[in-house]
Amino acid sequence: MTDLGSRPPGTELDATDTEAVESQEIAKAESIWQIRWALFRRSFRANWKLFRRNRIGLAGLMIIGLFAVLAIAPTFLFRAGFWETSTYDPVTGLESDPPTAQLEIVQVVEDPNTQIDIRQVLVDGRISGNLGDVVDVTLQPAPPDSKHWLGTDPLGRDILSQLMFGAKAAFGLGILAATVTVLIGTVVGSVAAFYGGRIDALLMRLADLLIMVPGLAILIVISAVIRFQLWHLALVIGILSGFGGVAIVLKSQALAVKVKPFVDAARVAGGSNARLIFAHIIPNVMPLSFLYMMFTVTTAIQSEATLSFIGLLNVDMSWGLMIQLANNQGYLLQGGRYWWMVFPAGLAVTFIAMAFFLVGRAMDEVVNPRLRRR
Amino acid sequence: MGKYMARRFIQSVLLFLVFITVTWFLLYALPGDIVTQKFRTNPNIPPEAAETAIRRLGLDRPILEQFWTYVTGFFRGDFGVSFNQYPRPVTDIIAERLPRTIVLFLTAVVTYYWAGFIAGKYLAWRRGKRGEMAITVGGVGLLTVFYPWFALMAIWLFAARLGWLPISKFLDPTEWRNAPYTANEVFMRLFWTVAITSALLFTVQFGASKIRDVGPARATRLGGTVLIIAGFVFYWWGAGGVDIRPFAGDIAEHLVLPVGVLTAVNFAGIMLLTRSSMLETMREDFILTARAKGLPEKAVRDRHAARTALLPVTTSLVLAVATVIDGGIITEFVFSWPGMGEVLISSVTSEDIPLAVAAFSFIGVMALVGHFIVDMLYGVLDPRIRVSGSH
Numbered sequence: 001m002t003d004l005g006s007r008p009p010g011t012e013l014d015a016t017d018t019e020a021v022e023s024q025e026i027a028k029a030e031s032i033w034q035i036r037w038a039l040f041r042r043s044f045r046a047n048w049k050l051f052r053r054n055r056i057g058l059a060g061l062m063i064i065g066l067f068a069v070l071a072i073a074p075t076f077l078f079r080a081g082f083w084e085t086s087t088y089d090p091v092t093g094l095e096s097d098p099p100t101a102q103l104e105i106v107q108v109v110e111d112p113n114t115q116i117d118i119r120q121v122l123v124d125g126r127i128s129g130n131l132g133d134v135v136d137v138t139l140q141p142a143p144p145d146s147k148h149w150l151g152t153d154p155l156g157r158d159i160l161s162q163l164m165f166g167a168k169a170a171f172g173l174g175i176l177a178a179t180v181t182v183l184i185g186t187v188v189g190s191v192a193a194f195y196g197g198r199i200d201a202l203l204m205r206l207a208d209l210l211i212m213v214p215g216l217a218i219l220i221v222i223s224a225v226i227r228f229q230l231w232h233l234a235l236v237i238g239i240l241s242g243f244g245g246v247a248i249v250l251k252s253q254a255l256a257v258k259v260k261p262f263v264d265a266a267r268v269a270g271g272s273n274a275r276l277i278f279a280h281i282i283p284n285v286m287p288l289s290f291l292y293m294m295f296t297v298t299t300a301i302q303s304e305a306t307l308s309f310i311g312l313l314n315v316d317m318s319w320g321l322m323i324q325l326a327n328n329q330g331y332l333l334q335g336g337r338y339w340w341m342v343f344p345a346g347l348a349v350t351f352i353a354m355a356f357f358l359v360g361r362a363m364d365e366v367v368n369p370r371l372r373r374r
Numbered sequence: 375m376g377k378y379m380a381r382r383f384i385q386s387v388l389l390f391l392v393f394i395t396v397t398w399f400l401l402y403a404l405p406g407d408i409v410t411q412k413f414r415t416n417p418n419i420p421p422e423a424a425e426t427a428i429r430r431l432g433l434d435r436p437i438l439e440q441f442w443t444y445v446t447g448f449f450r451g452d453f454g455v456s457f458n459q460y461p462r463p464v465t466d467i468i469a470e471r472l473p474r475t476i477v478l479f480l481t482a483v484v485t486y487y488w489a490g491f492i493a494g495k496y497l498a499w500r501r502g503k504r505g506e507m508a509i510t511v512g513g514v515g516l517l518t519v520f521y522p523w524f525a526l527m528a529i530w531l532f533a534a535r536l537g538w539l540p541i542s543k544f545l546d547p548t549e550w551r552n553a554p555y556t557a558n559e560v561f562m563r564l565f566w567t568v569a570i571t572s573a574l575l576f577t578v579q580f581g582a583s584k585i586r587d588v589g590p591a592r593a594t595r596l597g598g599t600v601l602i603i604a605g606f607v608f609y610w611w612g613a614g615g616v617d618i619r620p621f622a623g624d625i626a627e628h629l630v631l632p633v634g635v636l637t638a639v640n641f642a643g644i645m646l647l648t649r650s651s652m653l654e655t656m657r658e659d660f661i662l663t664a665r666a667k668g669l670p671e672k673a674v675r676d677r678h679a680a681r682t683a684l685l686p687v688t689t690s691l692v693l694a695v696a697t698v699i700d701g702g703i704i705t706e707f708v709f710s711w712p713g714m715g716e717v718l719i720s721s722v723t724s725e726d727i728p729l730a731v732a733a734f735s736f737i738g739v740m741a742l743v744g745h746f747i748v749d750m751l752y753g754v755l756d757p758r759i760r761v762s763g764s765h
Contacts, residue, residue, distance in 0.1 A: 056511060209389055212741050216700035217718060221734045224722040225401060298518055306704060309522045310719060323523055332526050333534045333541075346523035353518040361514070 050366045057362020063355035067348075071167040088158050090165040090317040095156040098138045099145065141331070141341055151340035153322070154329055163344050166319040170352060173234045173304050174297035180238025181246055181296040182289045188243060189250030190281045193258050194273070203247065210244035219303060223312040230315050233307065237300045246292045250285050257284045291367055294360030298353045305349045319345040382749055386742050393738050394448065398441055401731055431455060431728075444731075453732040458724050464732045467717065470558060472736060473565055474544065475713030477629070479702050479740070482636040484572075490641045491687060494648025495680050499671075501653065510649075516642035521701060525635045525708040532631060539631045542710045545624050553621055560621045567609060574602045632709045636701055640694070647690050651683040658682070688752050695744040699737060714740075 051057055074090075077083040087093050144151040150159040192203040215237070222228070222236065257263065258281060266280050307313040308320030315321060322345035323332070331338040416424065428434050431454070432443060447453060453464035493509075500506055533541040540546060545557055578598030585591040610619060655661065656679055664678045703715030710716065714733050721729035 056507065205389075209392060212389070212696060212745050213393065213738055214696040214699040214703070214741055216703055217715075217734060217737050220703070220718055220722050221397070221401065221730060224725065224727070224730055302518070302520065305520055306522060310707060311723065319520075323520070323526075327526060333530050335530045335535060342527075346520050346527070349520035349523065350515065350518060353520070354514055357514055357518045358511075 047366050051362055054362040054365060056358050057365075060355040060358030060362065063351055064359065067167050067352050067355070068171065070164050071171045074161060074164045074168070083161070088161045090157060090162040093157045093161065095140075095142070095148065095152050095158070098140050098152070098156060099142050100136045100138050102134050102136055141338060144340055150344055153325060153341060154331075159322075159340055159344055162317055162322055163319070163348060165317045166322065166345065166348060167352070169230060169315065169318045170301045170304065170349075173230055174300045174356070176231060176234035177237040177241075177300035178293040178296040180235060181242040182286075182293050184239060184242025185246030185250050185292065186282050186285050186289050187277075188247040190254045190277050190285060192247070192251045193254035194277050194281060200251075203243075204251070207244050207247050210240055211248070215240055215299070216303060216306065219307060220310070220312060223307065227314045228307065228312060230304070230313070230318075233304055233313065234300060237296070237303055241292075241296050241299065246289065246296070249292065250289055253285050253288050254281050257281050260284075288367055291360055291363045294356045294363065297356040298360070301349065301353050301356075319349045323349075378753055379750060382746060386746050390739065390742055393742075394445065394735050395441075397731055397734055397738070398444055401727055402437070402440065431457075448735070454728040456721075456726055456729045458721075458726040458729070464728050467729065468714070468732055468736060471713050471717050473562065474711065475702060475706070475715065475740070477565055477568075478632055478636065478705065478711065478713060479698065481629070481633045482640065482702070483698060485633065486637040486641040487644055487691065489637070490644025491648050491680075491684070493641070494645040494687075495652060495675065495683075497645060498649045498652030498656065498679075498683075499675055510646070513642040513645050516639055517646065519639065521639055521704050522708050524639065525632075525705060528631060528635050528638075529708070540628050542628075542708075544628055544710075544712050545621075546628075549624055550621065555618060555621060557621075557625070560618055561625055563618065564622050564625060567606065571602055571606045575599060578602065628711075632705045632711055636698070636705050639701060640698055643694065643697070644687060644690070648683060648687050651686045652679055654686075655679050655683045685752075688748065691748045691751075695741055695748065699741055699744075703737075 074083070078085065078088070085093070087095060140152060140156050141154050142148065142152045142156075148158045148160065150163065152158055153162070188203055188207075192200040218240065219228075219233070219236065226232065263276060263280050266276055271279070304313065304315075304318060305320035305323070308315055308318045309324045309327075311324060313320070322341075326332045326338070326341040326345070331341045335342070419427070432440060435443070444454070451465055453468065456462050456464050456467060459467070497506065497509055529541055532539050550557065575598075578595060582591045582595035582598070585594060610622070661674060661679055664674045669678075699715075702713070703718060705711065706713045706715035707719050714736055718730060718733040718737065721727075721733060
């Protein structure tokens with residue numbers, strides 16, 4: 001998806017006023033952790049300054065924050081008693097008192113081919129009456145009102161609540177997948193760069209294979225064998241991208257770190273191979289890996305939504321499932337008429353994936369100085 | 375170059391062997407036991423019939439023997455028999471569906487790559503001007519849009535609301551009731567004429583770019599293009615197919631929306647990549663030199679910056695092959711387009727394992743072949759690879 005070329009190592013630090021103060025702090029610090037913390041704060045501040053210049057990236061961050069609030073909200077709403085489970089549960093909830101509409105039977109409309117009264121079929125087949133009668137019809141899916149801010153679906157469940165649970169699922173999935181990716185990617189990349197030779201060749205050929213095979217096709221095929229749970233999916237996506245593209249990029253970064261003098265110094269001081277990799281190489285490869293975390297989150301959320309849209313995912317409620325329901329029952333092709341069934345879920349997937357992607361791009365400009373405006 | 379090609383080819387073949395081995399064992403040997411699920415515990419099949427079916431399909435053999443039969447069969451073009459469409463061999467289904475996928479895939483790739491490169495070029499050149507942010511956000515929006523939803527919205531707008539294009543499927547059955555041709559005959563004819571036309575067009579473009587003088591080059595390009603398109607038109611409107619035309623038109627009409635949607639989604643990725651690649655190139659000294667020489671901006675952009683920027687974009691095509699195939703699978707599912715992706719999904723949901731394995735393997739082959747071609751292309755474009763590859 002993004003340019004996975006090799007990058008110049010490290011991040012650039014801008015000279016700041018606070019830097020002098022921090023240098024003193026570092027000089028005064030006693031334990032290694034204090035020094036690390038001070039260094040981290042310093043580079044974080046410098047990078048944040050660069051990040052902040054990119055307004056699109058900031059907007060992405062805000063969207064992510066908004067969805068985070070959405071994901072946390074249902075817990076709070078149920079605990080505090082604003083929502084009761086019987087009505088607002090995203091899966092089993094039911095609006096027991098749906099809005100009704102009064103319809104007057106003004107004419108009988110018959111389909112010329114089947115001789116069936118179309119109007120009656122449309123209004124769920126329960127109406128029997130004569131011309132001129134007024135009947136009450138329950139509206140389900142119901143448009144938004146004060147009780148259900150985003151309306152209800154055909155089964156009388158609250159869309160907003162479903163949206164919030166979808167956000168929760170998406171965050172959980174995205175974060176798990178991204179963490180697995182980064183863990184595997186940094187370790188595989190660093191090990192391949194550090195040892196070189198056969199180990200490198202083996203790991204990189206594996207990465208080539210994984211890059212080449214379409215990820216969605218793999219997920220579909222695996223779901224033929226296993227009943228996919230959400231966390232299975234997160235693990236598989238994490239492993240695929242961790243051993244694949246991310247490992248290749250991080251390996252090229254690790255190669256640049258491996259030849260730095262401090263690695264030699266650590267080796268001379270008697271550090272074991274494991275210590276060299278985990279204490280010296282990986283911490284220096286990490287910043288770049290956060291970039292790929294963002295893109296993995298995008299992929300993971302999209303894959304989840306797609307799989308549950310196809311119906312191959314064993315999940316209670318997710319955005320993909322909401323769209324599947326709207327599509328299977330024909331509301332999606334009604335366009336704007338049932339907009340609360342059509343747009344919230346589709347836009348939610350789009351916006352959250354977009355937000356993570358934009359943040360990733362903005363981070364790319366921080367990590368890769370060549371992309372910055374001159 | 376020859377050595378490099380040979381090495382890459384052998385690598386691809388090895389990768390493919392690994393790939394089908396993993397696929398096969400993943401689907402046949404994992405717990406869950408498809409055979410038991412599909413036949414032994416299926417209440418709709420009497421036990422004797424189930425045993426007969428298992429024996430006929432060779433599923434009672436030891437696993438390694440089954441695997442060997444599968445691999446040798448694969449290279450002879452025999453993929454076994456579909457579980458669900460029982461007597462029908464898988465090869466038959468694949469042979470019907472593969473061209474339909476390839477058409478969708480190739481048309482989309484060519485369109486989006488070309489459109490994305492042009493758009494990215496202009497976007498990079500306009501850096502810092504008005505509209506840049508809007509285009510970037512729009513591009514990222516297209517790139518990350520929830521694809522099935524986007525496709526369905528396109529169906530709603532162009533097919534359901536405006537009624538310009540058919541909603542889905544490969545053809546309109548009511549028009550084919552008394553058709554003298556089968557769908558595949560018409561489709562293959564369409565496929566070959568379009569393929570030959572595109573190949574000729576590409577040759578003319580490539581040949582024209584080798585001519586140094588501006589005048590003859592332009593004449594060759596223009597004349598060749600007009601001639602080839604005239605030939606295409608003559609074939610379909612004149613000699614070849616007066617009575618076949620409405621049917622071909624029907625299929626072509628069904629092709630427009632899937633290709634359009636697939637293009638729209640993938641186009642943004644290439645656009646953004648070209649942009650960042652151009653931005654990196656524009657910092658190089660030779661751009662400054664070109665400007666200092668007094669070359670017009672257009673020449674600096676198209677001749678100097680864009681050509682250098684093309685290289686990383688082509689690399690990205692290597693990564694994009696998998697993404698586009700994924701997009702193709704969703705497209706086929708949403709549009710009920712009867713191609714490999716649709717076969718994959720429907721066979722997986724109905725547990726038709728031989729068909730699923732074959733479909734997945736062919737999708738893998740498509741990816742491998744795509745990679746191989748892009749790699750070769752890259753070797754042609756970048757002399758450094760040719761040189762280092764020949765050692």
